Amino acid sequence: MESIKLKSPWPSSVAWARITADGALELELYDHSEQAAQSLGGDVAWIWTADATQASAALEVSGDDELLRVLEERFEHVHAARLGPSPV
Numbered sequence: 314m315e316s317i318k319l320k321s322p323w324p325s326s327v328a329w330a331r332i333t334a335d336g337a338l339e340l341e342l343y344d345h346s347e348q349a350a351q352s353l354g355g356d357v358a359w360i361w362t363a364d365a366t367q368a369s370a371a372l373e374v375s376g377d378d379e380l381l382r383v384l385e386e387r388f389e390h391v392h393a394a395r396l397g398p399s400p401v
Contacts, residue, residue: 315331315332315377315378315381316329316330316331317329317330317331317381317382317384317385318385319340319384319385319388319390319391319394320385320388320389320390320391321342321390321391322342322390322391322392323344323346325344325345325346325347325349326342326343326344326345326346327342327343327345328340328341328342328343328390328391329341330381330384330385330391330394331381332365332377332380332381333362336364336365336366337362337363337364337365338362338363338364338365338368338380339360339361339362340360340361340362340363340384340391340394340395341358341359341360341361341391342358342359342391342392343358344358361395365377365380368380372384372387
């Protein structure tokens with residue numbers, strides 16, 4: 314499973330994008346801020362999964378490596394990639 318680090322929206326968070334063994338695009342965000350701990354009792358995390366083939370088509374790229382590279386280069390942070398201009 315190939316993975317790249319994406320920009321995250323807050324200083325206390327970290328994000329990744331990866332292609333899973335079954336061909337899905339997975340975006341992952343962890344927020345380990347004090348606010349997250351106070352609000353929810355610990356770290357906050359989400360994993361968003363999409364079809365990598367559909368994501369590649371929507372972003373007009375070919376192949377998993379190019380998809381991950383474009384996500385890293387084109388979007389301000391992981392939320393922007395998740396909510397981007399195309400429904401991926």
